[in-house]
Structure formats: structure tokens, C-alpha cells
Amino acid sequence: MSRSVVLAYRELPPDQLARLRAEHEVIQADPFLPGQEAAFFEALGRASGMIGALYPVGADLLARAPALRVVSSISVGVDAYDQEALAERDIVLCHTPRVLDETVADLLMGMVLAMGRRIHELADHVRAGQWDGNVGPALFGWDVHGKTLGVLGYGRIGHAVARRAALGFGMPVLYCARSPRDSGLPEGAARQVQLPELLSESDFLVVVLPLSGETRGLLGEAEFARMKPGAFLINGGRGAVLQEDALIRALDEGKLRGAALDVFATEPLPLDSPLRTHPKVLPLPHVGSATHETRHAMAEMATSNLLMALRGETPLAAYPLRRRS
DSSP, X not given: OOXXXXXXXXXXOHHHHHHHHHHSEEEEOOTTSTTOHHHHHHHHTTOSEEEESSSOBOHHHHHTOTTOOEEEESSSOOTTBOHHHHHHTTOEEEOOOSTTHHHHHHHHHHHHHHHHTTHHHHHHHHHTTOOOSOOOGGGOOOXXXXXXXXXXXXXXXXXXXXXXXXXXXXXXXXEEOSSOOOOOSSTTSEEEOOHHHHHHHOSEEEEOOOOOTTTTTOBOHHHHHHSOTTEEEEEOSOGGGBOHXXXXXXXXXXXXXXXXXXXXXXXXOOTTOTTTTOTTEEEOOSOTTOSHHHXXXXXXXXXXXXXXXXXXXXXXXXXXXXXXX
């Protein structure tokens, strides 16, 4: 098998970099790092394969990569990639589903607990030297066990969150999906509902939707108004699913008790974003899959995808691309 050029545009674990180098010439250039953008675009002209994440890959970039055959993303979401442009060139797009489901669900359940029991607020209270006696009602939290958990987007991660909530915390679970779907939980533990009921009945609403034309801006003024008074919103899908200005108004007006957000419409979150310092918001830097074990598993799967596709084999997870109609 002839050696090809592979462009690694994010840092890879040494063992996965060694796997790539055993079969191909590897050029490392991260366009997000100072001084590496020129090397990244120079390598594009020779690359048959790319492996990385987050950097937008569209028609203009692909025009500079005439030999490109495979793009392997170290991610589940593929909204950084112009699927139609890739399909036009018959370029294979790979991603890393499944390996991060449980880890992301751990974080989302942790965010539910943090909001209900006000963990981040109380930690700040202690750090600021304000703990000078018994904590009174002004700093009390709210029970999580027994409360209704709503899941918007019932894929693998949504199911993993529902399982934790129902079986671990005795929470009745409601879930909303595009088509009828079995809950995968014991009978009576979870029920599929339409969006209006999900919004009005959930004490904690966990959003795990991918970004698409259908989901962009899905939750706005009207949807937040429908939510149960005093509910918490947790978003671990994509930031642009929420209309952030409407969310801030709902928090300011007391319609929602709080929001825990791991994703934002613009990332990294701009310093002037009111979400960064809002007293009712727990903002995290998109760390759903950010554990040592899971990030390594994602890199390993992405490396396998790339090597298999360059050999002409079927990769572990090729994303089905849509061609222009």
C-alpha cells in the first residue's frame, strides 16, 4: 500500500500519532495555534486525509485540497463540515459516535445536580469568605430526586441521561424525539411526549439535540414561556439550538430558575457575553467528553476511521453525507 500524506490539525495522543506514521507521512499543523495556519494550508495541497476537530471545512478549503479523500473528525457532531461540498467530491467524512455517550451523560447529570443543589453558588459563597454561620433559606437548594426530568433529543446520550435519572434518582422521565421510540427503561419509568408537554411538565429540561436546519433556534421566547415556572434548563447538545437572548430574558424575568450550559452559539464564549457572568447561569467550556479516557477513545476511533478509509476499507463510523438536490 502506498503511503499518503495525512494532515493532523489537532494534537493527537502519541500512540495514535504512531499508528498514523506507521502507514503514512503525517504533517502536524493546528490552524488555531499562532504561526501554524500557513503550514496547515500548505499541507492541504498534499493531504489525502485529515484528522482533527472544530475547524470549519467548507468548499473554499476543499478547493485547496485536490488530493483529499477522507476527513476524520474527533467528534460526534459534524456541523463544522459542509456535507454537501464533501459529497460533491466523494470525500468520506468519519466521526466518533458511541464512545462518549456515558461520559457526556455523567456531566449532564452532574449539571442537573449542580443546579438543583446550587453547588457552584455555594462553593463561591465559601470561597468569598461569606460562610459565617448556619446557611439559611436564601441559600437552600431544591431536591432533585423525585422531580420530573425532561429530555429533548432521545438518542444514545439522551437515553443515558434518562437511565441515570430514573434508576439512580427516582425521577419520572419525559422525553421528546422526532419519531416514536421505546424508552429502553423499565415500564413506567419514562414516557414519550410532544414538545409542549415536555416544556410544561419538566422540572429539569436536558437538551441534547444536534444542530440542523430544524433545530437551530428551536427554543426561544415562546418555548421558554411554556416551561414550568421555576424549571432549570441544561444544554449539552449545541448552543445555537437555544435563542440565547430569549434565554437571558427568561432568566431575568424569573420564568426559569437557572441554566447550566456546556455549549454556546459562539465558542469560546465571548468575554462580553452576559451568559458568562449571569448569576443564574452555570457556564462550562464545552467539556462534555473531556475526560482523559474518553478523549483518548475518541482519538483512537478517529485514527482507525482514517486508516481504514485510506486503505479502501469501510470505516467504523462514516457519516452519511447529503448531496445537493
